Amino acid sequence: MLQEVRKTVSFIKKRVKIEPEVGIILGTGLGGLVKEIDIHHVLKYEEIPNFPVSTVEGHSGKLIFGFLGGKKVIAMQGRFHYYEGYPVGQVTFPVRMMKFLGIKYLFLSNASGGVNPDYKIGDLMIITDHINLISNPLIGKHNSEFGPRFPDMSEAYSKILIAKAETIAKKHKIKIQKGVYTATTGPTFETPSEYKYFRIIGSDTVGMSTTPEVIVARQMGLSCFAISIITDLGVPGKIVKVTHEEVQKVANKAELKMTLIIKELIADL
Ligand code: HPA
Numbered sequence: 001m002l003q004e005v006r007k008t009v010s011f012i013k014k015r016v017k018i019e020p021e022v023g024i025i026l027g028t029g030l031g032g033l034v035k036e037i038d039i040h041h042v043l044k045y046e047e048i049p050n051f052p053v054s055t056v057e058g059h060s061g062k063l064i065f066g067f068l069g070g071k072k073v074i075a076m077q078g079r080f081h082y083y084e085g086y087p088v089g090q091v092t093f094p095v096r097m098m099k100f101l102g103i104k105y106l107f108l109s110n111a112s113g114g115v116n117p118d119y120k121i122g123d124l125m126i127i128t129d130h131i132n133l134i135s136n137p138l139i140g141k142h143n144s145e146f147g148p149r150f151p152d153m154s155e156a157y158s159k160i161l162i163a164k165a166e167t168i169a170k171k172h173k174i175k176i177q178k179g180v181y182t183a184t185t186g187p188t189f190e191t192p193s194e195y196k197y198f199r200i201i202g203s204d205t206v207g208m209s210t211t212p213e214v215i216v217a218r219q220m221g222l223s224c225f226a227i228s229i230i231t232d233l234g235v236p237g238k239i240v241k242v243t244h245e246e247v248q249k250v251a252n253k254a255e256l257k258m259t260l261i262i263k264e265l266i267a268d269l
Helices: 002-015 031-036 093-101 159-171 192-200 211-219 244-267
Strands: 022-026 038-044 062-068 071-077 105-114 124-132 176-183 205-207 223-233
Touching: 002 038, 002 093, 022 031, 022 093, 022 244, 031 062, 031 071, 031 244, 062 244, 071 093, 071 244, 093 211, 105 211, 105 244, 124 159, 124 211, 124 244, 159 176, 159 223, 159 244, 176 211, 176 223, 205 223, 211 223, 223 244
Parallel strands: 022 071, 022 105, 105 223, 124 176, 176 205
Antiparallel strands: 038 062, 062 071, 105 205, 124 223
């Protein structure tokens, strides 16, 4: 893995002169952030050695280098999901690559189903902690160049960044929830009993991404910030049929608010 990361990094460094300090995984809801980036270079996933190729509708595959809020950023337009069939080590490969390119911070977004009965469709939730029920990406042979064998996860999501994001949301009168995100493999949405189970174990929302990337990022010492759009509700009495299209539709509506928070947060680093 280390050799592959080094090879990919050296390929990129030959082509791109920007040394990014911030990494962004543009998941659901953050697609519009691209328009805010002063783009200097774009690489298609297909041209990058060792890079997996994204297959899901609504996720195109490009690595974008540029400036956002006065910071040098690298943004992944299109992420990889475990349910697509990639081993979890492949899903998180880009995070290792971004760290070796120099990033110190990682920002992520996703869509999720709310299991907290106080949540409403369209709400934004700052992820304060997670429960990872996708395979752990650190299982396997250890290489200390990536960080410790047994990484601490007591502050997976940076408390400083969470506090700053709350201040930004307040300033713009954006309603924001804070809570625990549980990641499951997907690709099925949950049965009513599964939603109930996720609530019982301590979740506020359920989704199919983010935790593998954050685990790898934390092993390498990156500060992480993640935000989720509640696109449907897994709350007894409010459960209706969920479709990918509906998830995208709700996410698109919340995009402006999410983009604003992330943009200002990056400017404030
Ligand atoms: N469950 C899992 N993943 C999701 C959901 C959900 O209800 N909504 C959006 N992504």
